[in-house]
Amino acid sequence: xxxxxxxxxxxxxxxxxxxxxxxxxxxxxxxxxxxxxxxxxxxxxxxxxxxxxxxxxxxxxxxxxxxxxxxxxxxxxxxxxxxxxxxxxxxxxxxxxxxxxxxxxxxxxxxxxxxxxxxxxxxxxx
Amino acid sequence: xxxxxxxxxxxxxxxxxxxxxxxxxxxxxxxxxxxxxxxxxxxxxxxxxxxxxxxxxxxxxxxxxxxxxxxxxxxxxxxxxxxxxxxxxxxxxxxxxxxxxxxxxxxxxxxxxxxxxxxxxxxxxxxxxxxxxxxxxxxxxxxxxxxxxxxxxxxxxxxxxxxxxxxxxxxxxxxxxxxxxxxxxxxxxxxxxxxxxxxxxxxxxxxxxxxxxxxxxxxxxxxxxxxxxx
Numbered sequence: 001x002x003x004x005x006x007x008x009x010x011x012x013x014x015x016x017x018x019x020x021x022x023x024x025x026x027x028x029x030x031x032x033x034x035x036x037x038x039x040x041x042x043x044x045x046x047x048x049x050x051x052x053x054x055x056x057x058x059x060x061x062x063x064x065x066x067x068x069x070x071x072x073x074x075x076x077x078x079x080x081x082x083x084x085x086x087x088x089x090x091x092x093x094x095x096x097x098x099x100x101x102x103x104x105x106x107x108x109x110x111x112x113x114x115x116x117x118x119x120x121x122x123x124x125x126x
Numbered sequence: 127x128x129x130x131x132x133x134x135x136x137x138x139x140x141x142x143x144x145x146x147x148x149x150x151x152x153x154x155x156x157x158x159x160x161x162x163x164x165x166x167x168x169x170x171x172x173x174x175x176x177x178x179x180x181x182x183x184x185x186x187x188x189x190x191x192x193x194x195x196x197x198x199x200x201x202x203x204x205x206x207x208x209x210x211x212x213x214x215x216x217x218x219x220x221x222x223x224x225x226x227x228x229x230x231x232x233x234x235x236x237x238x239x240x241x242x243x244x245x246x247x248x249x250x251x252x253x254x255x256x257x258x259x260x261x262x263x264x265x266x267x268x269x270x271x272x273x274x275x276x277x278x279x280x281x282x283x284x285x286x287x288x289x290x291x292x293x294x295x296x297x298x299x300x301x302x303x304x305x306x307x308x309x310x311x312x313x314x315x316x317x318x319x320x321x322x323x324x325x326x327x328x329x330x331x332x333x334x335x336x337x338x339x340x341x342x343x344x345x346x347x348x349x350x351x352x353x354x355x356x
Binding site for chain 1: 140141143144148160161162165166169170173174180183184186187188190191193194195196197198199200201202203204205206207209215217218219221222223225226229230233234237238241243247251254255258259260262263264267271272273274276277278280281282285286289290293294297299300301303304305307308309311312313315335337340341344345348349
């Protein structure tokens with residue numbers, strides 16, 4: 001009985017997240033810029049949490065489940081690469097080099113700038 | 127076999143492969159045993175050896191993919207829980223995140239242009255620094271390819287983590303908050319998982335920075351695309 005109760009509670013939490021996703025998708029189809037519906041749903045839920053319309057306990061368990069097992073959700077997508085083997089054979093290395101280089105620039109810039117601003121903030125507080 | 131049972135079969139196979147991959151990752155923890163890496167390789171081999179087309183597999187795969195949307199919605203929970211950190215460090219967090227988002231787009235696209243890659247590939251590179259589901263959405267919006275985008279997100283995550291230690295040493299970055307922000311902005315979920323192993327502050331900073339970058343990119347890209355396309 002306890003297991004059934006826990007499980008239906010989890011399903012209910014997942015249903016709330018799905019609901020926000022659907023509302024986000026709906027809004028996304030109304031606005032002229034195609035902002036992903038999932039992101040709109042995320043921002044809406046954030047607002048509802050902030051204004052106490054939704055309590056964090058209502059969604060926390062379901063959200064944790066989805067976040068922890070997100071890698072599972074990537075597997076079917078990545079397997080889609082099977083359709084692009086020719087493209088990867090031709091440009092794969094270039095893509096990897098470009099991505100790695102750009103990633104490194106982002107990493108270095110963001111952490112350097114952040115550290116500099118952080119030290120400024122700390123010294124101005126003193 | 128009816129479509130229903132075929133979908134169910136492919137869902138079960140994917141779940142089974144994922145659970146095995148997760149098990150491997152707990153027994154032998156390393157960057158190259160991350161479940162979506164090993165899981166994808168095994169699934170691709172399964173599809174090739176069982177002579178299954180990706181189209182047929184997608185009958186089941188689509189049911190799993192669907193949950194990416196609600197999973198993004200779920201990211202609001204860690205962001206909400208970190209709201210105090212976010213507000214306290216709004217400047218050292220927000221400014222680098224905005225700059226990093228633009229730098230990621232500009233360098234990715236311009237390097238692709240220099241290398242003479244097609245527009246489809248260029249737009250598949252563009253969202254590489256943000257978490258997979260959002261990167262795929264953005265790639266689709268821009269007419270890039272979602273699978274390639276997902277692959278490059280993976281490459282960005284792994285390379286970001288590989289470069290992290292040496293970069294922090296070269297540039298003398300010793301603040302955990304700054305390290306976390308860099309990892310989250312450049313290497314999204316993979317960077318955040320890595321940052322969490324180095325402590326709570328770094329993990330929290332990385333998680334906030336990853337989510338903010340994803341929100342910024344998903345708001346800016348379509349607007350920029352809208353302005354250029356119409």
